[in-house]
Amino acid sequence: MAMLQVDSINVFYGSIHAIKDVSFTVEKGEIVTLIGANGAGKSTILKTVSGLLRSRGGAIQFHDSPISAAAPHKIVSMGLAHVPEGRHVFAQMTVEENLEMGAYTRPQGEIAPGLERVYAQFPRLKERRKQVSGTLSGGEQQMLAMGRALMSQPALLMLDEPSMGLAPLMVEQIFDIVKELHKDGVTVLLVEQNAQMALSVADRGYVLETGKIVLTGNGKELLEDDAVKKAYLGG
């Protein structure tokens, strides 16, 4: 069975029906991407999977256990990490303290090896480990948010628009890191507006339009799909 299985979830904001009967799966070892325009409901889906929002009906299974009613902190300790949209760092803490907070659900002994791993993946963070994270650049903060999520040793990493507001070079770096994490065996669910980039690294993708999945396929297929080209890839 799939690592993450989402079955016909429906999410409402008051009377607004934001997510309509959405189902998708993520298999172990995959990079799966959800793409869609502003307001399509990408962030809402990730928040529902990580327990911050609740689905009305439907089911979410992670590693074969139902998580649609579990509290967010429980879900993190089950190995599902969520890097929320918009680079949330603990601004007054140093880089290293941020990373240590990332291991909050793990035993004390895992902090040191965890730091070593994350510093190997993000040499830039190592250089800046004593810097107060509020003074990092946008790209560095994004790296920190990703590194912090990795400290919890997740089996599945959910990234919400990691490339948002970054210069092209930094975007490439971020995606290189995603590829490397994937090589190291981390499964990734990637939400992006940068469809070109996302689809080129992804094994499979789902296209979301106003709360509904309208198209699915492997990364290459979607990149060459006419409708996708027209809507998301600028012709």
Next chain:
Amino acid sequence: MRQRFEIPMPVRYLVNGVLIVLLFLLGQFMISAGILSSYFQKILLQVGVYIIAAVSLNMATGYLGQLPLGHAGFMAVGGYTAGIFLKNFPIKGLPAFILAIILAGIVAGIFGILIGIPALRLKGDYLAIITLGFGEIIRVILLNIDTVLGFKFTGGAAGLMGIPKYTSFPAVYICVVITCLFIHTMMKSRHGRAILAIRENEIAAESCGVNTTYYKTMAFTASAFFAGVAGALFASYLGLLVPGDFGFMKSIEILVMVVLGGMGSMLGSVLAAAVLTIVPFALQSISQTVADYRMVIYSVLLIVVMIFKPSGLLGTYDFSLTRIIEGLINRAGIHDGVARKGEQSK
């Protein structure tokens, strides 16, 4: 490589323990030798009560990052709980007093949970508004509940009279030490880190696996608990409680202590509470009119601090004697000797 000298943990505790005992003995000596007149002793007791109030509010304001405006309400709950308990409990003396203090903390803590759970769920400034309302509601209830019940319970506007007076220097001192020690230990633990993470960024804290609802409620409840303890000491110090003692202005006074001292600095709260408790007495001895205008003085003081040092006098600095000793040793370069000695003894 030249390493920084660090005092080992047990020695740290020992140094702090010795300091606490010495300070206590000094106070006791000054009282028994008659150096502190009974007037000054009274001030000293009040200083202790407000230290507990300020340090506990700092927990919710400085560490958790909320803005409660009803801290005096929790003191009132604790004070009246202790007062009514002490008046009616058949056994008198120290055991009754200890029970009353604990009970006061628990009842205030329960009110903290009841208010915290709904108020902390909402984002933004709701907690300020809800606690503001709570403080006023408590005061009005204390004022009117006797007429509703039809028998004497809180004493209404005339006040709750004849509370046995047990509050002494040792009692206040021990409560201050316990409060500070408890909050300090908690903030240095895993729980403390979770609370600080919530203050820094709640969304990030949640995504790190911190149970934010639990920790917000827990910190707020601990804050209310110790406010209740302060209220109990206050009740048994005065022997008489009137609802007016715990109005909105009292909550603001405690908040001013925390803000002036530096939100998130326990030492700041302690010092500011001491100074701002003593100042009114000093003003009073100059002239009553000046004392009546002290809230004006506070406001000006607050504005000045906000302009020149928005983080409060001490910022988030926390006092550590052992750290100062370490600093001195490191600067003097004595530490090579000390370290070598340490190696030899191994």
